[in-house]
Amino acid sequence: MDRIVGIETEYGCLLSEDEPHVNSELWPAKVKNYLFRKADAGTIDLHYRDYEEPPGNGGFLLNGGRLYLDMGHIEYASPECLHLHDLVTYELAGDDLLQSSLVALGAEDRVSFIKNNVDHHTGATFGCHENYLMKREAQFTPPILGTLLTFLATRQIFTGSGRVGQSNPLAFDFEPPQSEPHVNFQLSQRADHIVNDIYQWVQFNRAIINARDEPLADYRKYRRLHLLIGDSNMSPYANALKIGTTACVLSLLEEGRLPRNLVLADAVQSTRDISRDPTQRWTVRLENGRTIGALEVQWEFHQLAQKYLHNSSAETNWLLENWGFVLEAIPHNRHALIGGVDWITKKWLLETFVESEGLNWDDPWLQSIDLEYHNIDPRRGLFFGVTPGKRIAEWNNSVRRPSATHVPPANTRASGRARAVAFFQNYNFPYVINWDSIACDSRDFLVMGNPFETYNDEVERFLAKPRTTNADTDAADR
Numbered sequence: 001m002d003r004i005v006g007i008e009t010e011y012g013c014l015l016s017e018d019e020p021h022v023n024s025e026l027w028p029a030k031v032k033n034y035l036f037r038k039a040d041a042g043t044i045d046l047h048y049r050d051y052e053e054p055p056g057n058g059g060f061l062l063n064g065g066r067l068y069l070d071m072g073h074i075e076y077a078s079p080e081c082l083h084l085h086d087l088v089t090y091e092l093a094g095d096d097l098l099q100s101s102l103v104a105l106g107a108e109d110r111v112s113f114i115k116n117n118v119d120h121h122t123g124a125t126f127g128c129h130e131n132y133l134m135k136r137e138a139q140f141t142p143p144i145l146g147t148l149l150t151f152l153a154t155r156q157i158f159t160g161s162g163r164v165g166q167s168n169p170l171a172f173d174f175e176p177p178q179s180e181p182h183v184n185f186q187l188s189q190r191a192d193h194i195v196n197d198i199y200q201w202v203q204f205n206r207a208i209i210n211a212r213d214e215p216l217a218d219y220r221k222y223r224r225l226h227l228l229i230g231d232s233n234m235s236p237y238a239n240a241l242k243i244g245t246t247a248c249v250l251s252l253l254e255e256g257r258l259p260r261n262l263v264l265a266d267a268v269q270s271t272r273d274i275s276r277d278p279t280q281r282w283t284v285r286l287e288n289g290r291t292i293g294a295l296e297v298q299w300e301f302h303q304l305a306q307k308y309l310h311n312s313s314a315e316t317n318w319l320l321e322n323w324g325f326v327l328e329a330i331p332h333n334r335h336a337l338i339g340g341v342d343w344i345t346k347k348w349l350l351e352t353f354v355e356s357e358g359l360n361w362d363d364p365w366l367q368s369i370d371l372e373y374h375n376i377d378p379r380r381g382l383f384f385g386v387t388p389g390k391r392i393a394e395w396n397n398s399v400r401r402p403s404a405t406h407v408p409p410a411n412t413r414a415s416g417r418a419r420a421v422a423f424f425q426n427y428n429f430p431y432v433i434n435w436d437s438i439a440c441d442s443r444d445f446l447v448m449g450n451p452f453e454t455y456n457d458e459v460e461r462f463l464a465k466p467r468t469t470n471a472d473t474d475a476a477d478r
Helices: 026-038 084-104 142-154 236-254 267-276 294-309 314-332 342-357 364-373 390-398 414-426 456-463 470-477
Strands: 005-015 042-044 058-061 066-070 073-077 111-114 128-135 196-199 207-210 222-227 283-285 291-293 431-434 437-440 444-447
Touching: 005 026, 005 084, 005 236, 026 042, 026 066, 026 073, 026 084, 042 414, 058 414, 073 084, 084 111, 084 236, 084 314, 128 236, 142 196, 142 207, 142 236, 142 267, 142 294, 196 267, 207 267, 236 294, 236 314, 236 390, 267 283, 283 294, 291 294, 294 314, 314 390, 342 364, 414 431, 414 456, 437 456, 444 456
Parallel strands: 196 207
Antiparallel strands: 005 073, 005 111, 005 128, 042 058, 058 066, 066 073, 128 222, 207 222, 283 291, 431 437, 437 444
16 A cells, blocks of 8 residues: 555444443543553543543554544544555554453443444434545646545445445535435445535535645645545455555546546435445446446546556555455355455345344344444454455454554554653653654654654654653642
């Protein structure tokens, strides 16, 4: 991949009938407090990050990532990763941190964390945000952005997590949603909740691409592409395809090699239409009036990536091979993708259950199964009971690394940040840690503007400076 990428995952919290449901927002806070105060997984923030993130709301972790509370739920942000294998590994580290906390607190039979994107009862949505570092000089003209939106709208045919039913959220102008045909099952959990193509204000106007220009790096050299459209994936294989194919398309964009005349007439509507299409023909209309299938669109991007990116790295070759494998299997051998593509896996489980129990698709039981597919507890999550084929199983097993919860990637600035986290755990200095800087006693700071650098030596020198601890300051004041 050779591109700095990070992923943010928001987790739902599910309580058993034995646990008072008033605790649904207490347990995320309990787990966050346990990780920072008991498990020593990282350093808690000592300062306000913004008005919704007061001191103690979260902090940076020993693996270089970040964990915090956001609107009552836990959000885990992976450290910056340079390679696809690492990105998937460190995304899974969030699951391991949360599940190990529940076990340590003796709550694993009463409390579950769910890595999904919809609440069937309230209609709320949880995000899975992707962050891709790009060259500042990359051209984002309307045709280029339109082509990128086409890729993002159609990639759900292998990245979607699937869901039972539908949501009809209000658009930004709060117009009442039009009545729509009932949907039994659809490809994507996020598709119903995306109401704009490109926009800056996230909370009430979720867009495919978030437009804020916040590179968290040297703004003269880099920009950060922040995507809101993606589903959280239980399958590491699907996560690799989601991130890897997008990284390939961004490389084509930077090299000026995106396909021409492949701009959707309406990217938001096409996203929803593809997700809900019961025929799975996934036909969309382009700006030029032509119609095309989502599978054909993905083949066009794949062929360009194969032409211009093949042999750029072993990891890219793996990605291109498996991208083609999935596009071939979707129409011809979908069973081979069980355990690899989430929506296919979930639909297979649900269809099996519907047939064996004689249920209708509007039975609430199916929504419970939908949720349990996303349970991160390996003993209970339905995803973990599925046995995939050899190709998919090998990848899913290869990326699970227990040390990723407390050891950072060795080839990005997450390594230097993690050194600072470990240092401040052991010394009573006032500190501020950010993605692109660290500071001590608010007067001395180190800028880390290049995510491709580890900053190990710079951080060591910075931390070795003589300093006065809080305890020393308190004694002098007395």
